[in-house]
Amino acid sequence: MKEGFTGRLLTAVLFILLILFLPSPSNTQQQKPLCFNHAVIIDGNGGAPLEDGSIVISGDRIEAVGYLDQLKVPSDARMINLKGKTVMPGLADMHVHLCGGWDGMSTDMLGYQRYLNSLLYSGVTTVLDLGNNLEYILQLRQEVGEGRIPGPRIYCAGPLINGADPSWPSISYALSSVHQIPKMVARLKRVGVDVVKAYSGLSNQMVYALASAADREGLRVFVHQSSKELADLGITAYAHMFDEDISEDFMRLMKAKGIRCITTLAVTESGIGRRFVDLSFLDDPLVEHTTPPWFLKDLKSWVSRTINTNSNSHSIYAQREQVLKRAQRNTKKMFDSGIVLAAGTDAPHPGVFLGEGIHRELGLLVEAGLTPLQAITLATKNAAVLIEDEKEWGTLSSGRLANFLVVDGRPDKDIRQTRNIEMVILEGKILNRDKLKFDEKKDPGFRVNK
Numbered sequence: 001m002k003e004g005f006t007g008r009l010l011t012a013v014l015f016i017l018l019i020l021f022l023p024s025p026s027n028t029q030q031q032k033p034l035c036f037n038h039a040v041i042i043d044g045n046g047g048a049p050l051e052d053g054s055i056v057i058s059g060d061r062i063e064a065v066g067y068l069d070q071l072k073v074p075s076d077a078r079m080i081n082l083k084g085k086t087v088m089p090g091l092a093d094m095h096v097h098l099c100g101g102w103d104g105m106s107t108d109m110l111g112y113q114r115y116l117n118s119l120l121y122s123g124v125t126t127v128l129d130l131g132n133n134l135e136y137i138l139q140l141r142q143e144v145g146e147g148r149i150p151g152p153r154i155y156c157a158g159p160l161i162n163g164a165d166p167s168w169p170s171i172s173y174a175l176s177s178v179h180q181i182p183k184m185v186a187r188l189k190r191v192g193v194d195v196v197k198a199y200s201g202l203s204n205q206m207v208y209a210l211a212s213a214a215d216r217e218g219l220r221v222f223v224h225q226s227s228k229e230l231a232d233l234g235i236t237a238y239a240h241m242f243d244e245d246i247s248e249d250f251m252r253l254m255k256a257k258g259i260r261c262i263t264t265l266a267v268t269e270s271g272i273g274r275r276f277v278d279l280s281f282l283d284d285p286l287v288e289h290t291t292p293p294w295f296l297k298d299l300k301s302w303v304s305r306t307i308n309t310n311s312n313s314h315s316i317y318a319q320r321e322q323v324l325k326r327a328q329r330n331t332k333k334m335f336d337s338g339i340v341l342a343a344g345t346d347a348p349h350p351g352v353f354l355g356e357g358i359h360r361e362l363g364l365l366v367e368a369g370l371t372p373l374q375a376i377t378l379a380t381k382n383a384a385v386l387i388e389d390e391k392e393w394g395t396l397s398s399g400r401l402a403n404f405l406v407v408d409g410r411p412d413k414d415i416r417q418t419r420n421i422e423m424v425i426l427e428g429k430i431l432n433r434d435k436l437k438f439d440e441k442k443d444p445g446f447r448v449n450k
């Protein structure tokens with residue numbers, strides 16, 4: 001009896017030891033290095049692409065980029081021939097709200113996987129969330145960051161910081177006094193937001209107090225409103241492009257203070273209604289494969305109710321188009337003056353989709369007068385510069401995270417070709433894009449006023 005017990009104990013101990021010292025599944029399944037070769041490589045820096053280039057990755061990092069005969073390719077590397085394809089950095093959308101709805105009231109939080117999937121499907125590997133429910137976005141960022149749910153890398157601001165009567169109450173902090181600011185900013189720092197977002201209801205005095213408190217905590221302030229006066233108050237970035245004409249003096253001030261600007265031309269275009277003149281963009285696979293059919297149906301009926309039924313709608317949008325044209329002129333002027341611009345969309349918004357939106361933004365940047373390569377730089381390298389993490393991602397070079405896309409064609413010649421995504425590589429792993437498509441069976445299906 002005693003011996004039997006000892007024997008069982010010994011077996012149990014051996015079994016436990018075996019489990020402890022067996023290589024874990026992740027070790028045994030360690031992915032071999034990958035060598036993508038014979039591709040056109042756009043590295044995100046804005047220079048001429050490398051024709052017939054190669055990129056070697058190991059684990060989650062880029063090992064090397066260059067010509068195949070000049071690279072040290074590990075002998076066990078899997079070779080992937082990409083003749084006729086282009087490799088470019090994963091895209092970053094530096095102005096989103098990861099809450100799924102349109103209007104701030106119908107935020108769809110449980111649907112997070114659907115819109116994280118639509119971002120990945122469209123090749124967006126990084127986002128900056130510029131206003132959300134604090135606890136929700138912190139949790140989402142942590143879950144994605146620790147690999148428990150798939151999604152692009154998330155940076156976040158937490159709530160919109162606004163005056164006493166905020167426009168988006170569910171995702172805002174309302175301030176009634178400057179004296180509330182130091183404690184509030186200290187708390188935001190403690191919970192780990194990446195930036196602070198100031199909204200339009202704040203007085204200049206409040207923005208100044210916010211920027212000073214944020215500076216003491218080592219945080220940067222991004223502002224919603226395109227107000228020139230704010231440039232003197234200690235802010236780091238404007239979250240939207242100016243749609244009023246700006247002067248050379250103002251641009252000099254922005255440059256001297258290192259103030260950056262996020263372009264968000266996509267939301268301007270949708271805001272003036274121009275996007276809805278031709279609805280064929282809803283058939284783009286980047287929208288169609290990732291969006292619930294009811295969402296598209298609702299959008300079409302919203303468009304026909306609010307835009308197409310008005311016989312003057314086209315002429316109204318033509319007048320309003322000047323708003324977009326001014327924003328595009330400012331974009332080109334700021335770019336030429338050397339101000340750091342980063343691409344963002346303000347998705348979700350009617351007509352601006354999480355994922356497809358950044359491709360539309362690229363198109364609008366080219367329409368503004370940037371070359372396709374310059375536009376791509378705004379959604380790659382400059383996006384990383386905006387958030388001061390350019391040593392980690394944004395360009396294709398040795399040591400950076402292996403976040404990149406394989407696209408069919410030449411987006412450096414025709415920006416629309418960024419849409420022809422064939423492969424998304426996120427932190428060294430080739431994603432299964434079929435699994436990222438909208439799947440009604442897996443979606444929570446929340447719908448306001450069903």
Ligand SMILES: [Zn+2]
Pocket residue numbers: 095096097130131346
């Ligand atoms: Zn926004």
